[in-house]
Amino acid sequence: MFSWIITGFIVLVAKSIRVREWPWRDFLLGRVTCRSAREIANVTGLDAQEVLVYLLSSEARIPLRSRGPYNSIFTFVGDGEGFSIDVQPTVATMVSSGILIVKVMSDNDPVLICLDLRPEAGHRTIDSQRHNLQKQVPHQQNQEIWCLACASPPRDDREAELSFRMRRLRWKKVLGVYDEDCRLVR
Incomplete structure (x- = not known):
């Protein structure tokens, strides 16, 4: 006893x-x-990128308020509160979850944009729902949209990360799908 x-x-x-x-x-x-993606990875023994793939692909079914340094690709962003996205995603993680990174030619330089191809998204540029635009991806050239874009993609194989920010953008043509799978995304 x-x-x-x-x-x-x-x-x-x-x-x-x-x-x-x-x-x-x-x-x-x-x-x-668990309050962060890294905690879930540690508790379950899964790779942190697999946790992000699940969170991104099930975002419409599980509306999760996110916060943290790497939450720009999530739709529901909390103001300092919510689930912490403390793992930096890779391009392969985004593609696996249904977010495609496409290289387009803007007015001046090539730009990378995120296209949300998840079934619940309705093929829109990422974050259009957050800003209540509800706009489909345009099929006409030079139509301005509000999207998550990387204005200065790395030009060589350095360990630079892709830094996406919300911006208004118009493009002239699609140059191709961005395929550097190991590149980190901010």
Whole structure:
């Protein structure tokens, strides 16, 4: 009997020291509440990129408020609150989830844009839903759209990342699909 009391005391102290916000009900039932993509990857043993593929591809079914340094490709962005996207996605992760990166020729230079090809998206440029534009991807040249774009894509094989920002853009022609799968996306 005495050993059970000592064990209970050790568990109580360990829980209070090691885990700040874990409700007792979840603790006793063995449930873990994760607040970031990296935590899910650590708890499940999955690769962090696989977790991002799942979160991106199921975003319409599971509306998740996101935050963090790499949440620009998510539709529902919280203001400092929500699930933390703390893993930097790769181009391969985005393509696997249904977000295609296309290289287009703008007025001056080549630009990379994100096309959302997930079934629930209706083939729009990413983030048009967040800004209430509800606009389909244009098929006519020189039609201005609001989209997630990388205005200065890396020109060589350096370890540069793709930095996407929201901007108004018009393009003249599609140059092709961006296929550097290992490139990191911000």
